[in-house]
Amino acid sequence: MAEKKKYPKGIYQRGNLLWLRYAGLDGKIVFEPTGTDKLKNAEIQLHKRKAEIASGKQPEIIRIKNYSFRELADDYVKWAERQRGFEKKVYVIRQLVAEFGHYPLRRFDTRMIEQFQTERLQKGHKHATVNRHVATLKHMFTKAVDWNMVEDGTLKRIRRAKLLEEDNRRLRYLSTDECRVLINACPPHLRPVVITALNTGMRKEEILSLKWDNIDLKHGDNGFILLDRTKNGQRREIPINTTVKETLNGILRRIDLPYVFYDPKTGKRYGNIQRSFTTACKRAGIKDFHFHDLRHTFASQLVMSGVDLTTIKELLGHKTLTMTLRYAHLAPSHKVRAVDILDSTLNEKSTIQKLYKKEGATNV
Secondary structure, three states: OOOOOOOOOOEEEEOOEEEEEEEOOOOOEEEEEOOOOOHHHHHHHHHHHHHHHHOOOOOOOOOOOOOEHHHHHHHHHHHHOOOOOHHHHHHHHHHHHHHHOOOEHHHOOHHHHHHHHHHHHHOOOOHHHHHHHHHHHHHHHHHHHHOOOOOHHHHHHHHOOOOOOOOOOOOOOOOHHHHHHHHHHOOOOOHHHHHHHHHHOOOHHHHHOOEHHHEEOOOOOOOEEEEOOOOOOOOEEEEOOHHHHHHHHOOOOOOOOOEOOEEOOOOEEOOOOHHHHHHHHHHHOOOOOOOOHHHHHHHHHHHHOOOOHHHHHHHHOOOOHHHHHHHHHHOHHHHHHHHHHHHHHHOHHHHHHHHHHHHHHHHO
8 A cells, every 4th residue: 555645734635736724813724725736836835825824914715616618718708809810719719618618627637638639630630720729728728727717737737738840841832823813713702802812911810800991092102001910919011012902992892891801791701711712722723722821922922023031021020030031942043143243243353354354365
């Protein structure tokens, strides 16, 4: 029989967690859960409680109910309404609820999250997709601790689950001919969305949530699209070219709707255009292509046209040049031109001398 582990006075184990036992101001014994299985953390909490009592303050003990994951999800959805990409996040939360809805929050641990990752991969989900689910799950438990819905120990166990390694090297883009074929294959409601994506490099959510208030047609040659709430939180200005301007002018603007792209049947902005986009790609004979690849196409075509990477970085809204450098290999002519410039600079004097000598020999 295994010997029972001994703990310092005032600390004992109950289940998988450690509890505190101390006398309050009135002399009554208080039993308090620490929410952790780490002895060091429990000792810190016990010293804090004793210090409060010594100063004449009765510790305020928060009793946490045994909340379910579904209850957390309901509160989290209400909180997430203020966040960017709310519709996409709600979709992820619904899938998590379908998987974990009936589980008590205290039951979650590292093993449960890792099993979830394995099962998702076995069903054919990509690493990036699984990571989005796990990242959302972790943040939900972060808020659960803030809202006193679960102890900090549960959050620490969940955080031990590592995200999967992603392959961010994928770079799929269309040729100019393929762009024309895809645009022609799009139904009327999708065509202006795709044209805007190809000519601005905007993300799907940035396009679908675009409002007329974000468009300035008075300044510059054709105007600008002004994005305040971007993915990296920075303001971005995107010049409007002639194609985008003609596309925007061809959209029927409704006074009662702020959005540029909307469903005329429902009077609401488009939430998801994935089905119609997939159908358009099939009709155009374009395989292994996602909507986000339109952004890659925008950047790739600019690089191949000779636009410098710093300008492309600003247009895409990348915080650092590292993300933009993935397109650098598409501009081999830039490297050749750079070496030619260096050659002419370093050898300018010798070249002049050769020409002088050559001319002198001819005159003789």
